[in-house]
Every structure is written in C-alpha cells, then in structure tokens.
Amino acid sequence: MAKKVLLKDIARKAGVSTTLVSYVMNNQKENRINKETAQKIRDIAGALHYRTNQVAKSLKTSRTFTLGVILADISNPFSANLARILEDQADKFNYTVIFGSSDENPQKFGKLVDAFIDRQVDGLIVSPPAHAEDHLEAIQNLGIPVVLLDRYFLDIKASYVALDNYSAAREGVKHLIGSGRKRIGMITYQSDLLHLQERERGYYSALSEGHLAFEKNWLKEIGIGTDPAEIKKALDEQLAGPSPIDALFLGSNKIAAASLKYLNTLSVRIPKDLAIVSFDQSEILDIFYSPVTYIRQPLQEMGEAALHLLMDQVNHSEHLSQIQFKAELVIRESTGFPV
Amino acid sequence: MAKKVLLKDIARKAGVSTTLVSYVMNNQKENRINKETAQKIRDIAGALHYRTNQVAKSLKTSRTFTLGVILADISNPFSANLARILEDQADKFNYTVIFGSSDENPQKFGKLVDAFIDRQVDGLIVSPPAHAEDHLEAIQNLGIPVVLLDRYFLDIKASYVALDNYSAAREGVKHLIGSGRKRIGMITYQSDLLHLQERERGYYSALSEGHLAFEKNWLKEIGIGTDPAEIKKALDEQLAGPSPIDALFLGSNKIAAASLKYLNTLSVRIPKDLAIVSFDQSEILDIFYSPVTYIRQPLQEMGEAALHLLMDQVNHSEHLSQIQFKAELVIRESTGFPV
DNA sequence: CTGAAAGCGCTTACAG
DNA sequence: CTGAAAGCGCTTACAG
DSSP: OOOOOOHHHHHHHHTSOHHHHHHHHTTOSGGGSOHHHHHHHHHHHHHTTOOOOHHHHHHHHTOOOEEEEEESOTTSHHHHHHHHHHHHHHHHTTOEEEEEEOTTOHHHHHHHHHHHHHTTOSEEEEOOOTTOHHHHHHHHHTTOOEEEESOOOTTOOOEEEEEOHHHHHHHHHHHHHHTTOOSEEEEEEOOOOHHHHHHHHHHHHHHHHTTOOOOGGGEEEEOTTOOHHHHHHHHHHHHSSSSOOSEEEEOSHHHHHHHHHHHTTSSOOTTTTOEEEEESOOHHHHHSSSOOEEEEOOHHHHHHHHHHHHHHHHTTOOOOOEEEEOOEEEOOGGGSOOO | OOOOOOHHHHHHHHTSOHHHHHHHHTTOSGGGSOHHHHHHHHHHHHHTTOOOOHHHHHHHHTOOOEEEEEESOTTSHHHHHHHHHHHHHHHHTTOEEEEEEOTTOHHHHHHHHHHHHHTTOSEEEEOOOTTOHHHHHHHHHTTOOEEEESOOOTTOOOEEEEEOHHHHHHHHHHHHHHTTOOSEEEEEEOOOOHHHHHHHHHHHHHHHHTTOOOOGGGEEEEOTTOOHHHHHHHHHHHHSSSSOOSEEEEOSHHHHHHHHHHHTTSSOOTTTTOEEEEESOOHHHHHSSSOOEEEEOOHHHHHHHHHHHHHHHHTTOOOOOEEEEOOEEEOOGGGSOOO
C-alpha cells in the first residue's frame, strides 16, 4: 500500500521549496519560474503519481469545487434526468456534485442543506419541498450561492430556473379542447407547491377560455405519495356517473405511471373513449399502447441555466435571475381522433 | 450576511479554550468536563448557530465521511434506484455520497475515481465498465476501501456484491421453456463485462438442459449504446425466416424499453405469438399491454450489503467478501399461455 | 477539570 | 527566479 505523496516529498526530491512546487502544480507564475526547474518538478510529480489533497486545498482557498444538489427523489426519473444533466454541466466547470433526496419533506431538506453546508459546498441547486422557506432564507443569510430548480416561492427572493407551468398546463388542456373533447378531467397533487398550483390554474384557464363546463368531480387532487389506490378511486369517479370525462390531464410522471397501469385493466380505450395529456417526458409514455401526448420540459436547457446562474453567484455576481422556460407539447396518439 | 462562527468565537465568548469547545462539540471526555462549563459552551454554540467546518475537521482527522459512488448512468432507472438505496444506506452511517456516471467508458471511470480520491473519500462503491481493471488496482494500491457493485472481474481480488447472473438468466429461460416455448431468442449486449456474459451462459445452459435447438439467428448482441435501429434489426431478424422465435429473453431494462416500443408497432402479439422475459424491474414492464415477466434483482439488499462491506473496510477489516445474490423471477402475463 | 501548542497539507503575500 | 513563514479551522497528545 503506497504511502501518500505530498508536495513536501516532491520538493525534497527536487531540491526546491514546497512553494515552488505548489506554483508549478497550479500553473501559476509560469513566466517567473525557471523552465527547467518547472519541468523537473512536473517530472517528479508524475513519477511519484502526485495527486493534490483537495481537502487541504479547500481549507486554504475556501473553495471546494463541490456543489450540493437536492432533488425530490433521485430514483424518480424526473429527478434522475436532472441529476445527470447537472452532473455533466458541473463537470464542465470542474465541479463535483453531492446529491440528496428530500422526499418532499422540509425537515429532511433542512438536514441535507446543513450537511452540505458543513461540507463547505460552493453552492446549492435545490428543488425544495413545500414549506422550505426558512431553510432557503438560512442559506441566503449565510451568503451561500443557491439556485432553485423546478420550484420557487413567492416570498423568497432567490434566483430560480423553472417551467412556466401555467402556460404549459393551459396549452396541454387547450390541445385536448382543440381535439374536440368536452369533459376534461385532471389528476394532480394536493400540495402547497406553487408550480403545481400553477398547473391547476392553467387547467382552469383553458377550460374557461374554451367555454367548457367544469364539474368538481373531474378534478382530483391526490396525496403526493401517489398511492395507487387513490389513483384508482380518482379514475373510477371521473369515469363514472352521468358525465364521465372524455379527456384527462395527468399532472406528473408518477401520476401517469399509476394511471396508465390502471387504465390498462379497464375497458376504456385510449384515445377513442379518453384522450390523455401527461406532464413530463417518460419512457412509460412511449410504451403505453397508445403513446401519450406530453408536456416536455426542456430539462437540458434548464439544468444548464441553473448551473450558469449558480456559477455567476459563486463568482460574486449579485444579479438575481428568475427564468421561466416554456414547455413543448409533444403530440402523439393518445390525443388523436378516434381510430 | 452572517459571518462564519468558529470554535474560537465560542471559546472567546465562553472564556475557555478552543480545546474544550472542541471536546464538547464532539461529546468527548464528557466525564472530565465540568457540567456547567459544557452546558454554557453548548448554549453559546446554539445561540451562535455554530456549524463545524467539515473540511477542516477532515484534514485533521483524515476522514471525510464522504463516499464516492460511480454507476453506469444515473439517469438510467437501474442506476437511479441503486443511487437512492446507497444514499439512504450511507445516511445511516452519517455518510454523504458523491455520484458520478461512467457511461461504460473506462477513461471516464478513471477520471471520476481520481476526482473522488482527490476529495479524500473514505471509500468507493463502483459499478465499473469493462476494461477498468487498472483503475481498480490503482485504488487498491492506495489502500482506499472499495466495493464493486453489480459487476466484478476475475482478475481483481476485491470485495463485491453482485447478482448470480448465470442462475438468474438460466431460471428465466427455463421458465420460457416450461411455458412450452421452443424457439427462444435473446437480445443482449456485445460486451466484455463478465456479468453480461454470465447471462448469455445461463441462456445457453437452459437451452441445452431443455434439449432445445439453438439457432445463431436467435441470439443478438447489440452495442451497449442501445441504438433503437439495432434493436429493430435484431427483432426483425429474429421474427423473420423459416424458424421465427416464439419467446424472447431481454438482457437489460434499456433493451426492454427499445424492444417493447418496437413490438408495439408490430402485429406480433404478446404472449400468444411471443413470450417475453426481461432482466431487471422497471415501470415500463408494468405499462406494456401485457405486463412483462422479469428477473428481479434484490437491489435493496445488494445496496445494504455493499455499504456494510465498505464500512467494514473503512474500519480496517481485511476480510474479503464476494457476495452473489439470487434473483427472483416475477411471473406475469407476458409468459402466460396463449389467451 | 482545563489549555498551550503542534500539526493535518495545502496556498500565498512578502521579502530577497 | 526562489523560499521562509503564516495561516485556513479544526483535533488531540501532553502537561499541569
């Protein structure tokens, strides 16, 4: 087991000071250092397989080149896709990412924030759960760069990158109306999260702009745990009674997964009996027998923007940016006319 | 923006040395410290919202309580599920996780290993790509605890947690044979990864034990990029000709996704014309019109085992453990008898 | 029961 | 062009 090699070891072997070795390893003061000495140092460092101890470096420089990312649940494809995009983007800035899943739980979110701050992350990119305002303010009070992703809070003056959820939902529902549907249902989460409420607002707007009736029974708000039993109950109720829905707007990929699974077991046919629009991209929407029309968030662009905003803050820009991206409606069979 | 509070600040305010504050914050030497002094220190630390700088602590103690995890691709549900399990398990040991995706690329894998080691991770849990042996040996030579997950190498004497891929595949194919299928195809990756070759070996074994014929045209090896065009070609060939397959064993969740998507567009019916068994759990297998029988890896148990093995190493156990878990075959409609 | 001091492995202002 | 020295914020062996 090889002993760790330090700057000191290189210095000794080269007959110079650690100062000089440090400069060379960091490619600093290049013009002031003797070329041959520099090369000698580099050769020795290479031969000894020197690797700098980032912990020591970070302590001295107050920069860890580490980024904290907190998402809802890394095992959820939406989070996982974002995670991957952020990982790749961070790498471009030579940053490493530490991840955490908050499970929509503000206490857990707070614990992760603390743990990441203790590790002296240079900044945070977070998708906070509802009621996380206090933790966000605490981050800002410490002067730690932070960018909100996917979510935002009216009371929090922080940079964020999100979707224009209102317009996205409105467009999705308008598309259903344009396809001739009259009784449009929605399944979404019962949540205080603003971006989810915006989706509901978009749904209502589209209905009223389309001069369509709205029945209370058509809108179902379920717990954020996405219990399959709740989804079944919601769908059963929406599809029963004197005015069953003929179109359905699904508010998230997890809601879509549970709904499509259940719909597979029913006699209702997509799109003949029921047209569907779902929020977010997901492979399950491709595999469903009637590929599902969906609202595509430009995750790549959003992730890039989040990282750039964060890097701006890390580099001490005071500029507050709040970016809302537009969604793209990807139209497929599930909203086609009856076949 | 609040100034950072240090041990020194607490010490000054309490009129004691930083030594004492450090002991109290770490709950050390409790019996030797004056109770009132200790409480006073705790009170002041609380009032000032003291948080310890883990970077400084790590430099001194040579422990970061950080774990490096390298998976194939965090955006792939298989990796994402593992990531989540490892995150939760690590948390139980007060560990934070830094993630990286190797994209089955040994160079990228090596870069991640180096970056994580530079950050002085206490250990690594990795799913290495093919041809990563050198990097694994380098890790071991540095004396850094490492556990392989999902994959392993004959030449590398390292602890690992993996599936018994041979038995898993064999059972899957035997189930197809038991369902009366005679011409069983497989789509898998062209790869030097041992665990994938084991799946192929299981396929062959089952066929020969079942006294079934094998035709070269039935086994398709595709690039690890899972190009949809390759999948189409493979399926077209398997389903064409004088002896088309009547059963199909899919070697990964990505292969399954592409295959099911294409099968949706064909006239072949599942399970009547074609029975399917797939490797790994995935929501797409639930959403497919004929829910797909699959080989379930006990990911939770595997993740737990990997973390425990790593912690053993971190705590200086020299014990080498190589654990192979058994898979569970989850039987569903796609291997049912013709309806 | 408490504290002065050394040191973890780097960086960097300063002096020469 | 080069180096001695201080210091980042902690921990901990040692002395009292």
